[in-house]
Amino acid sequence: MADTLPAQPAADALGEDELAPKSSARVITREMVLMLTVPPVLVAAVFGAFVWWRQTADLDSVEAQQLRWSELRSLGWEHVQLTVVAALIVVAIAVPLGIMLTRGRFRAASPVVIGIANAGQAAPSVGLIVLLFLWLDGGFWTAIWALSLYGILPVLRNTIVGIQGIDPTLVEAGRGLGMTSAMTLVKVELPLAVPVIMSGVRTALVLIAGTASLACFIDAGGLGEILQTGITLFRFSLMVTGAVLIALIALLIEWLGRVLELATRPKGI
């Protein structure tokens, strides 16, 4: 081994004529640490408070029926299923579509496709769900299609923006070194676009988790049911419970999205 290594490795940080930044390969800011630690603590605290209230509150028979633990568990599970399955479909459709829209001859079509996706998002979510219900009838999969349509835009847009935002000299460097265009995509463009794409996925997850509360209207379950029952029977406790649980799930899913974002980010950026 070459000799010149000084006793204190910290001294190597001095680059030739300028200070070379010496840090870990991934950038982790204070803000990111906060965003990763605060939500789970908050969710646990609020959920603890809810459990305490549920165990001690004086509930009438309708409320007790609706707020059974087994019922809450199955509705919550349905909600998570709706969200995750829809999000997976969104990724499976939007990422390849986004990539395609940044390639040569399809590039011209990207404003059109973004426009359609924008329109889909601008349409009221209830409307979209009901429209699909009229067409496909109710149930889990109808809700999934509606939610997927609703969540496509952020992922599609971020995939396109993420790829287009890459320093063009890096792409040219790849080509200049002899990469084929497929290799440039897989080895350079996609890894560098991953953070932006994943932030789109997180946005889609949150959107879908919120919108999944409307799935109960077409008989697809989810925590929206508690809210709906509360509204029709005018039970305040049910309305608050539904709202709080939906909010908690949305927060938790957004947190999961952040973890995913951090975990998938390539080293070095």
Add this chain to the structure above:
Amino acid sequence: MTQTDQASERAISGAELRLENVVKRYPGQKTAAVESLSLTIPAGEIVAFVGPSGCGKTTTLKMINRLIEPTSGTILIDGKDISQESATSLRRKIGYVIQGGSLFPHMSVAANVAVVPKMLGWDAKKISARTDELLDLVGLDPDRYRDRYPRELSGGQQQRVGVARGLAADPPVILMDEPFGAVDPITRQRLQDELISIQRELRKTIVCVTHDIDEAIKLGDRILILQEGATIAQYDTPDAILAAPANDFVHDFVGAGSSLKQLSLARVRSLDLVHPTTATVGEDTGPAVRRAEEAGDDAIVVLDDRGRPVAWPWLRQVRSNDRVKGSPRENLVTLDQAATLNDALDTMLTAAHSKVIVTGDRDKYLGVLDFETVTEHMRRTEREAAEHQLEQQEGAQADG
């Protein structure tokens, strides 16, 4: 050829590059970006393309690796027409070095250097050996830098890795697009020195685009000065261009102070070096200090076990330790023997000693250049120039 000449002559690993009536015309533009350019670049030489921005120098460079396809004309490498081969396989055989290094930020230093060898299907062992060899060649300690990411490197270090990546698959032709444009002047000078030193060892055919005439003079075995539309204003050695600019354009471009530019033509290696006391890292300080005192030196040049200078402490600093200490090699400003006197003066101005350490291949220590030697050389050159002029005048009078 004498014995010494033969020893210094190394095998040329570059290939001849020839452009024949190359034209690039963009649709919708009246004038061609490159108008019928014909040019031969001999194997093993560095040719610097210079010219004002928009003169077509970068376009010409990119036509050589087919990032831009010429409208018409032929480009030949080693006598073979490059359009006969697929663009990707051609590019894997041509080194490409870009401004700022353009390293892939999500790949480690080693992975960046290994990009081309990997595509060529080398086995892992060969790749990692080659990567280490190249990092060493560009002056980065492989053990320390191999696993770092570009973000963790300074601009100069990134550029070094960029050069290593361009050399990775041992291509006969290397294209450099403003390779040292993005670093500060002192780092740029060091990188230029190192490129010259590397080239001394490898003898590739290098095409280097730059807008800096001083860089062109320093690096180029030949300089191609281009005008609008990539028409050749002059294509010759630096000496010839400075001595006899072909036209007013060249005259203006190389600068009115051309006689001062001679400073950037004279290399450090043509001057006599002094040899102060040296010591090796880890040696006892006692004998080293004694040697220095006997020689009347007030500082010691510290070398590592590969003969590379690592520190240049004053005697009192040496005395305070039992053993001679080194420091990270990057922190010591040295000068390659191929550096110009211009660089030498620059370096002395910023250094603590009014001298500068001169190194050869792979940073090996050669000696020290002091200020007096440089000024003496300048005075002599001036005198000679004056005498030469006088002789010419007398000659002219005699003729008349």
